[in-house]
Amino acid sequence: MKRYHIITFGCQMNEHDSENIAGMLESMGYVLADDPFKAEVVVLNTCSVREHADKRFYGMLGQFKKRRDENKDTRIVCVCGCMPQQPRVQDEIKKSFSWVDVVFGTQTIGDFPRLLNDRISTGKKQFSITANNSIVPDEKESKRLHKHKALVNITYGCNNFCTYCIVPYTRGREKSRSLEDVVCEVKKLVADGAIEVMLLGQNVNSFIDDKGNTFPTLVRAINDIEGLERIRFMTSNPKDLSDELIECYRTCEKLCKHIHLPVQSGSSSVLKRMNRRYDREKYIDIINKLKSACPDIAITTDIIVGFPGETEAEFEDTLSLVEYVKYDSAFTFIYSPREGTPAAGFSDQIPYDIKHERFERLNEVVNKYSLEKNERLSDKTVKVLIDGSSRKDDKSYSGRTDGFKLVNVSSGRDITGQLVDVRITECKTFSIDGVLA
Ligand code: SAH
Ligand code: SF4
Ligand code: F3S
Numbered sequence: 001m002k003r004y005h006i007i008t009f010g011c012q013m014n015e016h017d018s019e020n021i022a023g024m025l026e027s028m029g030y031v032l033a034d035d036p037f038k039a040e041v042v043v044l045n046t047c048s049v050r051e052h053a054d055k056r057f058y059g060m061l062g063q064f065k066k067r068r069d070e071n072k073d074t075r076i077v078c079v080c081g082c083m084p085q086q087p088r089v090q091d092e093i094k095k096s097f098s099w100v101d102v103v104f105g106t107q108t109i110g111d112f113p114r115l116l117n118d119r120i121s122t123g124k125k126q127f128s129i130t131a132n133n134s135i136v137p138d139e140k141e142s143k144r145l146h147k148h149k150a151l152v153n154i155t156y157g158c159n160n161f162c163t164y165c166i167v168p169y170t171r172g173r174e175k176s177r178s179l180e181d182v183v184c185e186v187k188k189l190v191a192d193g194a195i196e197v198m199l200l201g202q203n204v205n206s207f208i209d210d211k212g213n214t215f216p217t218l219v220r221a222i223n224d225i226e227g228l229e230r231i232r233f234m235t236s237n238p239k240d241l242s243d244e245l246i247e248c249y250r251t252c253e254k255l256c257k258h259i260h261l262p263v264q265s266g267s268s269s270v271l272k273r274m275n276r277r278y279d280r281e282k283y284i285d286i287i288n289k290l291k292s293a294c295p296d297i298a299i300t301t302d303i304i305v306g307f308p309g310e311t312e313a314e315f316e317d318t319l320s321l322v323e324y325v326k327y328d329s330a331f332t333f334i335y336s337p338r339e340g341t342p343a344a345g346f347s348d349q350i351p352y353d354i355k356h357e358r359f360e361r362l363n364e365v366v367n368k369y370s371l372e373k374n375e376r377l378s379d380k381t382v383k384v385l386i387d388g389s390s391r392k393d394d395k396s397y398s399g400r401t402d403g404f405k406l407v408n409v410s411s412g413r414d415i416t417g418q419l420v421d422v423r424i425t426e427c428k429t430f431s432i433d434g435v436l437a
Contacts, residue, residue, distance in 0.1 A: 010047025155201035266321025298403030306355030
């Protein structure tokens with residue numbers, strides 16, 4: 001039983017946890033199987049941020065059960081991540097999915113090798129979930145997905161309790177690593193070939209370590225690391241975004257000219273009900289400051305439509321905010337009630353057809369600006385860090401610009417991991433094509 005496969009749902013935190021889990025498995029002698037159904041050990045790293053993610057997880061679990069029952073390759077099925085962190089899901093797994101071999105949570109990732117060994121040696125199912133106490137785990141065993149770019153956790157957990165969001169219940173209270181630890185990890189990553197790092201936290205702006213170092217200090221310290229080319233971070237909550245961070249866009253040449261700044265709604269009254277702790281005016285003020293510090297900064301966002309009680313006028317405030325900011329792109333979501341969060345209990349839930357109609361109207365405006373922003377790159381030559389070849393056609397490589405735009409480039413040679421000059425030839429709403437310059 002020596003092949004493994006990990007299926008990851010959800011955000012970059014989960015992606016990075018999966019890199020850590022892969023590292024553990026490889027140090028136990030397992031090798032990666034590209035096909036999930038050709039691995040003896042399968043790990044499903046789950047997300048519960050919206051109902052859609054729940055459904056996909058249960059569907060997939062059923063497929064692996066079938067394989068295991070039929071004595072196909074699948075032998076051991078492990079479930080981890082945000083789903084089993086909730087008491088409701090724990091009950092469900094114990095009741096309806098009691099055949100799952102190993103279950104662990106976001107706080108017990110470090111126990112995984114022991115749990116897996118115990119499962120194999122005793123034949124008994126293993127269940128290890130602890131309450132949310134947000135431990136700062138050991139980061140050294142990670143098996144990175146990409147050589148040239150790396151995910152680096154700087155904070156764990158979240159203290160913000162936005163009323164729609166499950167994350168504080170699945171990831172525990174916020175904790176920051178120390179600046180020294182993060183800098184030391186980034187230096188090691190650079191020595192190992194990384195030229196881009198993505199600093200991760202549910203709200204990177206509230207990073208503060210035991211010595212009182214804050215996020216802008218961390219960004220400046222990382223900017224000084226030789227050999228590193230690009231710094232990104234995610235996610236930045238507007239409520240804690242400081243002028244000092246905005247200043248970093250002027251002073252730190254490695255900081256990519258992009259910010260992902262989730263607004264959620266353009267209506268101050270909705271933002272208040274969401275417990276976001278900023279209003280439309282404060283958000284616009286930040287946008288104006290960012291644009292004056294860095295005139296060609298790319299701005300992306302997350303938006304939720306159909307939050308409980310959202311009126312047509314409140315929704316139109318979101319549309320007008322999108323018109324004002326002219327986002328480069330936006331992740332748009334239909335509000336999905338999450339059991340245990342305050343908003344799920346609000347009485348004025350919006351009917352699905354209204355939510356859906358607003359979602360379509362919003363996407364139309366968002367897409368209009370995405371195309372407009374992409375078209376600005378037409379005929380320009382830009383630097384693209386190539387992530388790899390696209391599966392469909394192995395002569396086509398894709399990567400990101402400084403402003404996080406996805407560019408497809410055709411090349412006769414393998415350019416994965418290289419920062420190449422690309423002349424943009426075609427700009428569409430969702431993709432940009434180019435040729436090596
Ligand atoms: N920490 C980040 C968000 C992490 S969750 C921040 O504060 O910006 C990623 C996105 O999922 C959120 O920005 C939000 O837009 C969306 N989301 C979270 N809970 C949701 C829910 N219940 N329904 C719909 N979208 C949701
Ligand atoms: Fe969720 Fe809000 Fe925390 Fe982001 S800041 S993870 S939206 S509670
Ligand atoms: Fe999902 Fe958990 Fe991330 S709920 S979005 S995987 S923190």
